[in-house]
Amino acid sequence: MLGYLVLAIIVFSLAAFYVGRSAGNRFVAVEGAATHSLPGYHGAFVAIWVGVPALVLVLLWLLFQETVIDGLLLAGLPAGAIDGLSAAQTRLLLSEIKNVAGGRMFGTPSEMVLEAAQTYLRWQGIAGWAMIVVAVAIMLIGGFLAYTRLAPRFRARHGVERFVTAFMIFCSAAAILTTLGIIVSLVYESLQFFAMVPAHEFFFGLNWEPQIPIRDDQVAGAGAFGAVPVFLGTLLIATIAMIIAIPVGIFSAIYLVEYADKNVRNFIKPILEILAGVPTVVYGFFAVLTVAPAIRQAGNLLGLSTSPNSALAAGLVMGIMVIPFISSLSDDALRAVPRSLRDGSLAMGATRGETITKVLVPAALPGIMGGVLLAFSRAIGETMIVVMAAGLIATMTINPLDSVTTVTVQIVTLLIGDTAFDSPKTLAAFALGLVLFVVTLCLNVVALTIVRKYREQYD
Amino acid sequence: MANPAPTPAMESFQTVRTADANANPARLKADGVNVFYGEKQALFDVSIDIPEKSVSAFIGPSGCGKSTFLRCINRMNDSIEGCRVTGDITLDGENLYDARLDVVELRARIGMVFQKPNPFPKSIFENVAYGPKIHGLARDKTDLEEIVVSSLKKAGLFEEVKDRLHAPGTGLSGGQQQRLCIARAIAVGPEVILMDEPCSALDPIATAIIEELIDELRENYTIVIVTHSMQQAARVSQKTAFFHLGKLIEEGPTEGIFTNPREKRTQDYITGRIG
Structure with a gap:
């Protein structure tokens, strides 16, 4: 399903590119050299506004869908079901529900779990369709907004340039963020270590x-x-x-x-x-x-x-x-x-x-x-x-x-x-x-x- | 010289020479010098006498071979791949291209100043002391200091830098850097100083100072200068040689060349019609 969605985004973007470019071609035919940007830039501009927001949305959606559904599931359990459970036990309960939903049963699950598994499957279905609907809507809105802005003097060239700049910033930020992540995880675990073993023993001990x-x-x-x-x-x-x-x-x-x-x-x-x-x-x-x-x-x-x-x-x-x-x-x-x-x-x-x-x-x-x-x-x-x-x-x-x-x-x-x-x-x-x-x-x-x-x- | 020479293109071409009765005797002589870069011939049959303790200027348009000829005199062309030199250049009758000649010693006798000031990234003192140190000219530290100070004085730089001899040489202004390079060349006690467009990277004031310096230096040194500027040649030199397309067209006393050139191409160049 996700594969089809990504494929659809790509196809929509390509279509948007051709639509934008033919608009650009029309401008050139009418205005000649007075057109600000080449037809290709008009096409790229519309394609970016169709494809990129949708892709970002899908990524974010996938990132947070699980957490949101977990929250809804727990909230939907009968009152008192998770009272007194530690965080680890709650996680265990959630994964049991998901296993049951996936058809992997160990022993006989309780009534509550069976019911929750049904809910889980339902939520997942809803979430999947909702994602598709929202993504398509965003593509249409983005494409429409971008397309209506096209005009002979519209600066599509600069629009595309700004996007490329933003993309490059994102790429370099990714490397920096990874480094930061490594440092944070190293420091975090090391602090736990130094809570157990005194630092002076570690740095000066000879054994x-x-x-x-x-x-x-x-x-x-x-x-x-x-x-x-x-x-x-x-x-x-x-x-x-x-x-x-x-x-x-x-x-x-x-x-x-x-x-x-x-x-x-x-x-x-x-x-x-x-x-x-x-x-x-x-x-x-x-x-x-x-x-x-x-x-x-x-x-x-x-x-x-x-x-x-x-x-x-x-x-x-x-x-x-x-x-x-x-x-x-x-x-x-x-x-x-x-x-x-x-x-x-x-x-x-x-x-x-x-x-x-x-x-x-x-x-x-x-x-x-x-x-x-x-x-x-x-x-x-x-x-x-x-x-x-x-x-x-x-x-x-x-x-x-x-x-x-x-x-x-x-x-x-x-x-x-x-x-x-x-x-x-x-x-x-x-x-x-x-x-x-x-x-x-x-x-x-x-x-x-x-x-x-x-x-x-x-x- | 060891390489078999391709036959130089010997057209019916004769350098126009004007004798100078007042000129000093020549110790540095070139006879029939050809230079090849790979298959391409850059210099054709150049013969010239360089009078001692005077300034000789080589002029001519870009690519005419004047710098190439200058670099033959201290064999700096040796380091260029595919470069061959035929003919004779002699200093006191000794052939500079003799296989037994020590290039290192030769270059101590024939110093060189380059187009762009190129002080080493060392202190002013170390720049000047570099030559005396590698040639073992100083017996001890005081001796070395004396050489450095007197070289800087001869190059007219000492008063400006005496308080900062140990500051980096690259921190000086362009004109000062070029005088530092002249001091560096003087420090090994050469007989001849070759200057390859020494003022082309300098402003007019720095140029005037260097020209004055060149005029002073000719008391003790034989100076050969390559220059783009005809005015400069006219101002500083006693003898001028005009090169064009790899050939020495005309040579003679500077005054004669500039007031009464005998060859048409020389006249065209001097009046600005070619070049």
Whole structure:
């Protein structure tokens, strides 16, 4: 039914477009170039007024229909039926009514429920038809109003433009609202966590053993929620990654910009960009199956004790993963340095190397820094590689050959399997997520500010 | 020079030359210079002597090859892909296109000032100190400071910036930036200074200051200036060379070129009929 309605809206809009356009054609035929807008704009204007309000109405209707019907149902129940019921029990009653209405019966429902189910079906039918009637009415009214406004000097062009602007604002608002929603939900759950575990324990505690029992019959540890080892592990792996990625990324960018001839560049640049397109899960098993055993063997040869899931393996592979971030942003930054500076330095008798280290890199440094910070925030937020290649136990260590765990790994493990949203075990994931979010957000803001500031310098 | 040269288009064409009895001896000489960008030839058989410690101006309409020729003198065309130079340019009899010649040293002897002021995004002091530092011209810090101050003085900029030597060079006005670039070029102690339309991005007052400066600098340096402005060539130079469509049409003492050009195209350009 809904599908037909949407189809009808589309058909009506198309029809409105043709009607509007033929009106426009008439204006052009009569008035010629004195007509303000092209016939197509007249058509689009009417089509927008037919289609958009109806679509918005249908969306809102679907959003609120259920709530309204629920309210009516509860109000229609015999007096006293929901007295003394908790909110959860009321919801249970409502879903029982809906199940009965849908023909899924468990046991014998009471008389009251059967009756309510009938009412529910009736309400739903009414609501469905009402929606169609209202939608069609709105389309007709909108189309009529828009059509009567059409005239040779009517500014349909600006009308359409205003609609497009509004649509663009809506699209960008959607992204912002989603971000806000994420923040609100993270903060809300985190606050619940901090109500159970004191903040100072979380931020300064040195023990992380979150696997506490969430049901009475489970056997598990007593629990400790000191997140320091987890953050330390994240930092360790990200640092290893940056030690790999910063020099490789910057030097490959310098090579591509300053030394590589066109053919080499056209060959290497796409390959570097392929690195950015490799799914992280592929990097993950590369780390587990190839890099980790190699490191372990090398460690054994040197007589070092190496854990099978070493921070080094995860960090190395993660470093390779973020190389494209650094190299491509550094590449842009170096390329943006005006040719005149390069020439100026060369004309002073500087060699290419001196020109790069003394003039180009300092001039491009803000852009390069931006790339490094973005790569770093990517590294600490990266999940798949560390889930596969790093460990689960939070060890307080900075030895890269040891196994460490990271914030993202802990979030994943805390939310897998048995979860209960009133247990600190599950809620800890949100606290970790919030901290991670804040850190990467800050890094991104700093990085973008730096990059923007530097853009202003040359443009 | 290593590349096999395509035969240059040798039409029956002869540069008109007027000798100047008062001119200084020439240490910088070009003989039969051709420049190719890929398949396209940009300069045809250019030969000219540049007298030392005087100002030589290259004039001509846009795209006539005057800047290309200027950039041959300190081999700045090397960095342009597909650019080939044939013929000889010599400084004190030494061929600048000899394979054994060190381009880096050459550019320390032949400095360059560009069309658009291009100070490095560093402090005023660091801009001038850049050359002496990379060439190891200063023994210590006081030595370096001396070089910087004297270069700024020679470029007539010191009085204006002495209180803010460590402020960024990019914060100066256009004319000051260009004088900073001249100071930067002077700081390595070159013999020749090439100027590629040094005033085309400047206002008339800044231009007048730079022109005055060029006139002072010719006491110690051989200066070659490319300019769009014939008045500027007439004001600052002792020798003028007129380029047209990649050929050196006429060269001689500036006064002669402007008052009594011997070639019709030169006259047309000077009177504004071409260009």
